[in-house]
Amino acid sequence: MDAHQPRHKRRLLLQGLAAGALASGTPLVRAAADKVLRIGYQKFNTLNILKGSGKLEQALQPQGWSVKWFEFAAGPQLTEALNANAIDLGHAADTPSVFANASGVNAVYLGAEQPYPKGIGIFVAQESPIRSVADLKGKKVATGRGWNVQFLLLKALEEVGLSYRDIEPVYVTNAADVRAAFQSGNVDAATLWDPFLAGQELATRPRILRDGTGLSNNRTFHLAVPSFVDRHKDIVRTVFAELKKTNQWTQSHPQETAELLAPQLGVDPKVLRLATERRNYTTVAVDAGIVAEQQQIADAFLKLGLIKNPVRVQDKVYPEVLV
Structure with missing residues (x-):
């Protein structure tokens, strides 16, 4: 999806997201006492594995929180959902994140995954x-x-x-x-x-x-609505703590990971095994080097005119390390 599509198309997309959220019982405007963490994910990522394990739900239950998961076809759709406040956090690759920055999506970088x-x-x-x-x-x-x-x-x-x-x-x-x-x-x-x-x-x-070898690190970023993070840093820290445990297990169990994800995603385990074997599962804080990588992407697309607004990536990084 083009980050600069006409306004009416963007409005229709957001209306569709809203309808989907309402159909699933999740309103776009969160009630004050609503302790539901809404996570957006795409096929094959560390959040998929965390979802499949059920460990996050177990960790949040003592605090009175539950989790709802929403699958998206690609990063641009997921970042639009963040902007519409239809989800609280999710993940997107490097370029969709930059396009979201350029289009004014209300989201901040919380963490990054290793090069892929x-x-x-x-x-x-x-x-x-x-x-x-x-x-x-x-x-x-x-x-x-x-x-x-x-x-x-x-x-x-x-x-x-x-x-x-x-x-x-x-x-x-x-x-x-x-x-x-x-x-x-x-x-x-x-x-x-x-x-x-x-x-x-x-x-x-x-x-x-x-x-992408030598050309693009192809990182995935964990993004969130900043106001949600401001109010619920303890919840976000729990997410990353459970994600770290899941990643450590995944790194040494590629076959088991493929078998765990296959029914959840509707993808052949052989496909997931191939993808898993060439991936490193670790989530890290967004440091100066990672910011520089993202800035290179933003500058390249701005130069080509594929994004219209300059982006200062550092301004989009949450000011506190929660990973």
Whole structure:
């Protein structure tokens, strides 16, 4: 989803989010005594594993809190939900977080996960005559506005002396649309992130032209509504404490992690095993180096005119370390 889509489209999206929240029994305006932590997540992430374990619910129960989980197709939709106060916290990749910053989304960075460069990729069909990123000049490439793989595409083109304007981006809104465009032959190349990239690799054996190694750390960020954090720092600290325990277990149990997530996400365990094996599960505070990474992304998209407002990432980091 474009961070600068027309206002009426954004209004319709927020209305849809509101309707979804109300249908699930979760109002957008929280009652003063409502002790429900609303968490947004996407397929395959540390929050998925925490959800599957049930440990967060156990930890919060003595404090009288419960947890409601909401799945989103991608980071831009999740950050819009944060902005609409439909959820309290959630996670999004580096580029969707920057686009959210640029569009004025009311969210702050709380923590970051370790680099995951092999979890993103630009790929073509095995039989494609395209042999390298340089061969993408003038070609159609399926990607999404504000996606982590859009930044990878930008950097991969620069690496071989091309610019983003040298390709024809075909914008889609979710991973399913990427797969459909790729498999129909309507695009020459495509971009995906795990677990969808892993699923594509196992299903059609595409040729990976470039992953994020040396170009994009592909971090995931934990984001939250700042007013919620201000009021409930103890709850946020509990989330990260339980997340740390879950991450430690996950790091040494990749097969068990895949089996835990498979029924929850509706994804083949083989796909999750491939994605899990190339990932490091650790959540850390957002330090100066990570801020600099995010600032590079913001500056790159501003230079291209793909975001309209300059972003000072440091201003979006919560002032207290809660991880």
